Amino acid sequence: MIRFEQVTFSYPGVARPVLAGVDLTIPEGELCLVVGRTGSGKSTLLRAVNGLVPHFSGGTLTGRVSVDGRDTRDHPPRELADVVGYVGQDPDAGFVTDTVEDELAYAMENLGLDPATMRRRVEDVLDLLGLADLRQRALQTLSAGQQQRVALGSVLTAHPQVLVLDEPTSALDPPAAEDVLAALHRLVHDLGLTVLLAEHRLERVVQYADRVVVVPGDGTVSAGAPADVLATAPVAPAVVRLGRLAGWTPLPLSVRDARRAAASLRLAPPVPDAPPVPGEVVGSTSRLTARYGDLAAVRDVTLDVRAGEVVALMGRNGAGKTTLLSHLVGLRKPSGGAVTVRGVAPHAVPSRRLARLVGLVPQDPGRLLYADSVAAECRQADREAELPDGTTAAVLASIAPDLPPDRHPSDLSEGQRLALALAVVLGAEPPLVLLDEPTRGLDYAAKTRLVPVLRSLAARGHAVVLSTHDVELAAEVADRTVVLADGEVVADGPTREVVRQSPAFAPQVTKVLGGGWLTVAEVERALA
Amino acid sequence: MTAALPRHLHPGAWWVWSIGLGVAATRTTNPVLLALVLGVAGYVVAARRSDAPWARAYVAFLKLGAFVLVVRMLLQIAFGQPLPGTVLFRLPEVDPPRWLAGIRLGGAVTAEAVVGQLYAGLRLGTLLACVGAANALASPYRLLRALPGALYEAGVAVTVALAFAPQALVSAHAVREARRLRGRATRGPGSLRGLVVPVLEGALARSVQLAASMDARGYGRRAGPPSRAAAAAMFGGLLTLCVGTYGLLDPSTPPVLGFPAMAAGTALLGYALVRGSRRAARSRYRPDVWRWPEWAVCAAGLVPPVALALVDPAALQPSTNPLVAPAVPLLAVLGVLVALAPAFVAPRPPSTLPRTLRAATA
Numbered sequence: 001m002i003r004f005e006q007v008t009f010s011y012p013g014v015a016r017p018v019l020a021g022v023d024l025t026i027p028e029g030e031l032c033l034v035v036g037r038t039g040s041g042k043s044t045l046l047r048a049v050n051g052l053v054p055h056f057s058g059g060t061l062t063g064r065v066s067v068d069g070r071d072t073r074d075h076p077p078r079e080l081a082d083v084v085g086y087v088g089q090d091p092d093a094g095f096v097t098d099t100v101e102d103e104l105a106y107a108m109e110n111l112g113l114d115p116a117t118m119r120r121r122v123e124d125v126l127d128l129l130g131l132a133d134l135r136q137r138a139l140q141t142l143s144a145g146q147q148q149r150v151a152l153g154s155v156l157t158a159h160p161q162v163l164v165l166d167e168p169t170s171a172l173d174p175p176a177a178e179d180v181l182a183a184l185h186r187l188v189h190d191l192g193l194t195v196l197l198a199e200h201r202l203e204r205v206v207q208y209a210d211r212v213v214v215v216p217g218d219g220t221v222s223a224g225a226p227a228d229v230l231a232t233a234p235v236a237p238a239v240v241r242l243g244r245l246a247g248w249t250p251l252p253l254s255v256r257d258a259r260r261a262a263a264s265l266r267l268a269p270p271v272p273d274a275p276p277v278p279g280e281v282v283g284s285t286s287r288l289t290a291r292y293g294d295l296a297a298v299r300d301v302t303l304d305v306r307a308g309e310v311v312a313l314m315g316r317n318g319a320g321k322t323t324l325l326s327h328l329v330g331l332r333k334p335s336g337g338a339v340t341v342r343g344v345a346p347h348a349v350p351s352r353r354l355a356r357l358v359g360l361v362p363q364d365p366g367r368l369l370y371a372d373s374v375a376a377e378c379r380q381a382d383r384e385a386e387l388p389d390g391t392t393a394a395v396l397a398s399i400a401p402d403l404p405p406d407r408h409p410s411d412l413s414e415g416q417r418l419a420l421a422l423a424v425v426l427g428a429e430p431p432l433v434l435l436d437e438p439t440r441g442l443d444y445a446a447k448t449r450l451v452p453v454l455r456s457l458a459a460r461g462h463a464v465v466l467s468t469h470d471v472e473l474a475a476e477v478a479d480r481t482v483v484l485a486d487g488e489v490v491a492d493g494p495t496r497e498v499v500r501q502s503p504a505f506a507p508q509v510t511k512v513l514g515g516g517w518l519t520v521a522e523v524e525r526a527l528a
Numbered sequence: 529m530t531a532a533l534p535r536h537l538h539p540g541a542w543w544v545w546s547i548g549l550g551v552a553a554t555r556t557t558n559p560v561l562l563a564l565v566l567g568v569a570g571y572v573v574a575a576r577r578s579d580a581p582w583a584r585a586y587v588a589f590l591k592l593g594a595f596v597l598v599v600r601m602l603l604q605i606a607f608g609q610p611l612p613g614t615v616l617f618r619l620p621e622v623d624p625p626r627w628l629a630g631i632r633l634g635g636a637v638t639a640e641a642v643v644g645q646l647y648a649g650l651r652l653g654t655l656l657a658c659v660g661a662a663n664a665l666a667s668p669y670r671l672l673r674a675l676p677g678a679l680y681e682a683g684v685a686v687t688v689a690l691a692f693a694p695q696a697l698v699s700a701h702a703v704r705e706a707r708r709l710r711g712r713a714t715r716g717p718g719s720l721r722g723l724v725v726p727v728l729e730g731a732l733a734r735s736v737q738l739a740a741s742m743d744a745r746g747y748g749r750r751a752g753p754p755s756r757a758a759a760a761a762m763f764g765g766l767l768t769l770c771v772g773t774y775g776l777l778d779p780s781t782p783p784v785l786g787f788p789a790m791a792a793g794t795a796l797l798g799y800a801l802v803r804g805s806r807r808a809a810r811s812r813y814r815p816d817v818w819r820w821p822e823w824a825v826c827a828a829g830l831v832p833p834v835a836l837a838l839v840d841p842a843a844l845q846p847s848t849n850p851l852v853a854p855a856v857p858l859l860a861v862l863g864v865l866v867a868l869a870p871a872f873v874a875p876r877p878p879s880t881l882p883r884t885l886r887a888a889t890a
Binding site for chain 2: 050052055056076077078079081082084086088090093094095096097098099101102105106107108109110111112113114115118119122136137138140141154155158326329330331351352353354355359360362364367368370381384385424425428
């Protein structure tokens with residue numbers, strides 16, 4: 001269905017090609033998962049399928065990419081719209097119309113289908129993706145999970161044979177991600193679609209994949225069966241690592257497979273770590289309420305964060321996690337209740353002193369960066385926070401030693417950008433460090449490096465709060481988990497206790513081995 | 529009579545109605561009539577807007593109008609030409625340097641000048657409110673959908689441009705937040721530098737993403753090769769229209785260059801549009817219908833400007849020097865009140881809530 005023949009592609013002005021001599025054939029009806037580090041060329045590979053690369057990106061492409069026999073050289077994206085459906089990373093940025101129904105019809109209108117067919121297909125897709133109740137809604141008012149399903153529907157109505165999805169679940173909370181993946185699974189089974197999908201959260205997707213395409217970042221691309229690829233991959237989802245550890249064959253890819261294999265595993269009950277010694281309270285909210293008009297984004301939240309602990313803030317999209325963080329960092333004034341950090345209200349602190357009190361790494365870390373090189377960014381941060389020269393650079397060297405100092409921040413990978421933004425925040429040594437969705441664009445390798453950085457921050461007496469959808473990260477790093485729903489705290493306690501009680505937030509190891517177990521490292525210690 | 533089923537009124541009808549009101553507003557500085565136009569527009573919006581986010585546009589435009597009004601007043605007080613009359617108060621006068629001759633700073637502020645500015649500002653504010661009413665009642669995208677195929681592409685360029693402003697606002701907010709996090713000033717002239725570039729970058733990146741998404745979903749597909757006849761007719765039509773305009777404006781040209789040229793140009797353009805529309809492969813999903821309520825709304829919008837045209841012009845421009853209480857011409861008031869009709873004849877817009885919820889709240 002999709003054929004890459006000797007494809008080499010490089011962006012204008014960049015000597016090193018992103019794809020070099022790629023040969024790849026994806027047969028009809030396969031669900032194919034593309035994995036690789038950020039910046040390795042995954043998106044380029046995906047966008048080459050419908051001709052967005054090179055027709056839209058510029059650059060030179062040699063070799064041949066063809067879909068259903070149509071060469072992208074002669075067919076620009078619009079001429080492939082009836083064969084390939086492409087959904088980009090940020091569905092909201094791709095919406096053309098303003099209501100759900102119009103958005104679903106947009107591609108069909110461009111293809112010039114007759115009204116009766118359009119009407120029927122819109123109804124079909126509304127049912128298939130569970131959108132019927134939202135048909136009249138304005139797109140801006142939808143949650144991230146609903147928007148992702150609408151974006152999927154808006155290409156499905158054109159009845160493409162190939163679906164290309166760039167990180168469809170990375171911005172979604174676990175239940176919403178399940179919804180989108182279940183819909184995809186149904187499409188592959190019922191309609192025989194060929195799906196090419198890039199995703200960092202392997203644990204969510206790999207069980208559905210027929211094949212895994214690895215993009216290591218040196219321009220080459222290789223493909224293989226999921227179990228074979230993961231058996232040797234340096235980083236893998238928790239079930240796979242558990243399977244490797246216990247020597248299970250075939251390697252389990254889903255929680256269900258692992259649970260069946262785990263019956264043979266005899267483990268002593270886990271020894272819980274000694275409860276961490278609570279430090280002094282660094283940041284706290286008391287009956288905090290934040291409202292936007294009639295809507296309470298956060299309602300009556302009372303929370304203490306102590307020195308030396310890492311707190312994971314979880315909850316579905318729109319539960320109030322980001323709002324809570326922006327109050328802690330003083331970007332917003334509470335509508336009711338109070339926020340204090342080290343005894344002062346952060347929103348009343350002048351900008352230049354705020355950085356020494358509390359630091360926030362926003363969802364898109366690039367927003368914090370505006371110098372034109374890594375070194376300049378570090379110098380700028382020192383100047384702004386009135387620190388001795390070289391402080392930020394030293395922090396950066398301890399987090400990410402291999403960062404080229406002359407590189408422009410926007411040319412860094414997502415993980416490197418996060419490291420730089422974190423260094424900028426940490427230079428001023430704020431007692432309270434906040435991270436909003438730090439793993440959104442992070443690959444496994446970058447995530448593995450983030451865990452010890454956060455642990456060592458806590459060990460040095462910082463209080464760390466991170467909001468995340470990533471249950472695996474929360475299990476690895478957080479002492480305490482707070483679950484928000486509709487702006488209220490519904491669970492607050494040691495991570496082990498909280499995830500035992502709600503399956504939606506349980507990491508894979510907990511799902512396989514039952515309560516008590518959190519991480520592969522714990523199991524490894526118990527087996528040793 | 530049973531109430532009509534909820535449906536969206538054709539966006540064209542709403543735009544004709546609000547443009548009618550807007551034209552009426554531009555013809556007068558009478559504050560009573562202007563306030564009446566504002567009230568009529570507000571009442572109809574309140575009665576017939578949907579629960580979608582863009583229905584809040586009316587209030588946003590009202591705020592913009594009020595802002596324009598206040599800025600105009602302040603500028604007049606600070607820099608305006610002095611008008612003789614009742615002095616309200618005096619501002620300290622600044623002697624401008626010689627190269628600024630003719631510009632006055634401060635000095636006496638008269639009631640006549642203030643009221644004159646108030647009337648003119650009110651007219652501008654009312655016009656903005658009429659545009660806001662149209663935006664609240666029919667989203668711009670719905671209007672674009674109703675355009676003929678050949679104009680559609682130009683219309684989409686407008687959509688992308690319209691999306692740019694809200695995008696820029698969103699990214700300006702994000703950049704300001706980031707600056708506060710880094711401990712930099714968020715206000716003052718120094719903060720403006722370093723704000724513009726990231727904001728434009730962010731909004732531009734979104735526009736490019738939008739364009740890529742449109743292309744990937746088949747926007748701009750062609751049914752056949754471009755039609756040379758349509759292109760030639762378009763060019764010829766525009767040229768003939770130019771000649772016609774010149775002919776109309778300059779009485780010394782032969783009469784054939786006037787109205788006949790205008791008519792020929794319009795016909796050529798019409799042909800180009802029809803021909804071009806046939807070539808675009810686009811079809812339309814559930815097009816808006818045009819029935820009697822649409823005609824009624826259009827008619828109601830056209831009555832106010834006609835009524836105002838029939839009224840004595842002196843009553844429409846009340847004197848501010850000397851200051852007199854504005855007269856209220858009855859015909860104009862009745863004419864503007866006719867524009868209230870859509871609040872009763874237009875069908876209610878459908879709710880965006882799902883059916884089950886709608887039944888529960890009904």
